[in-house]
Amino acid sequence: QHTIPTNAQQPSAGIRRQVAIARKRAIVQAGPGNPKPLQGRLHSDVQTELYLEELSDVITTTDIECQTDDFIDRPRTPLYIPTKSGKDAETQIEDGELFDFDSEVQPVLEFLVGKTIEQSLLEVLEEEELATLRAQQRAFRELRNNELAEVQRLQEQERRRKEEKERRVAQQRERLRMEKETIEKITARVFSQQYLAGLLPAVFSSLRRDGFFYDPVERDIEMDFLPWLMAEVHSRLEERNSMRSLLDTMISEVSGKNLKEWKDQETQPARSTP
Template sequence: MAFVSQSQRAPNESYTFASRPRPVENRSKYREPPSEQTHSNYGNIMYDRRVVRGNTYAQLIIPTTAQPDPVEAQRQQENRRRAIARKRAREQFRPSTPEALQGRKHIDVQTELYLEELSDVIVATDVQCQTDAFLDKPATPLFIPAKSGKDVETQIEEGELFDFDREVQPVLEVLVGKTIEQSLEEVMEEEELASLRAQQRAFEELRNNELAEVLRLQEQERRHSEEKGRRIAQQKEVLKKEKETAEKIAARAYTQQYLADLLPAVFTSLRSHGYFYDPVEKDIENNFFPWLMAEVNNSLEKRYTTRELLDTIIHDVTQKRLKMFKEPEMQ
């Protein structure tokens, strides 16, 4: 953990210093030789080089934003390098403990004024004690207040303080009055309950009648709603059919108008391609004309055959006659 001391100058050119608290460094039990890396951050401002000492009126105040002089920085680095070199030279020439002989080794010894035993074994001692067992708490005695005053007594004869026949009359009047009053209240309560039951029966009858009327009205409203829905559905169906009929009529009219010029052209084209024909003409063309041509061809073939046969006979006769005419001439 690093603890940094801060020093700054206030706007009124007065110097202020602040240092964060830091714990005491853990030092070893024995002295160690100084090294180059170990350096202590002093917390006392008397040893801080940044603290200005002496008269500050004639000193040149350098603003915090000014750039450091490179020549001065180089000179400080050179001085620091020379100090480190001198320190190393002193350490080399300082006499030190010679090396241990073969088979021996150096050990650390105490150099304090008072010696103390160094041991890792901690001496422990077991000590024990036994306390008395807990006793049950005794029962708490009853509280009896202390007696005070004096005991005195007197004699009262019969009839001196209380006459039953005379004292019982108010009690009897109260009992009889309360009994009669309670009886009257019970009778009035029974009459009131009977009246309430009669009113309740009348109210229940009226409520049942109203409930029946409400159910009848609800059923009537339901039937009206169903009838209304059915009528609306029928009307929608009628309108739908009328719309479909109108669309069909319009489609038929458009089709008739479109086919008025199309049908003659189609029929003419079909007729020209032979799809529409006269049965007699078709029969003559398909049956009579082929038969007639076949018969004519047969007749012509017969005539041609007969003519060829006649030509052959004539040729044979002429050849025979020619031979007959040549034989007498040769004789």
């Protein structure tokens, strides 16, 4: 065990710097390490500080130990007892000197009975007051119900009056609308009659001239009978023409054949004559 003197010198700045450099070197050596140098080359340490210093591998170290005393528990605080002061005195009280039950219980009993009677009277008065309040509430409730019924009756009467008014107004509007519509119809009818008085003959004559008004028999003859008749005549004429052309063809063929035979007969005697 070594003791540390109070006037021990603090390490200088150079020693602290050397310790820091050695610590860094130990950290670097404890790490994964640098790769091995190539053949013909060596690793060297280089200082990177601003000022170069001489490095020393030997670092002066000193082991110092100290020992502290064990902690002692604090003793329990003693109970505070004030210092006794004054003098002790005593006295003797005999029976009947402070309280006589037979003579002093009567006012207490009278007080209790009076309080009980007073409380009973208060409770009776309270019950009567509550009964009066209930009666007043009942009367007020009946009055309010009557007023509500009267209000509902008046509201219902007002509602019926309003509905009747709206119905009468709607009927009046409908009547006015129907009158207006009737007047418009009458006016339109009179105007149409006046307008169509000279228009109908002109329209009928124009339609009759354009062929919209016709005699059914005449129209049936024109539309049905005449086309059928023309078709039949055309078909008969075509048949006759085809028969004539066929007959002409047969006649021409027979004539040509007879002419050829006649020519052949004429040429045969001429050949047999020499």
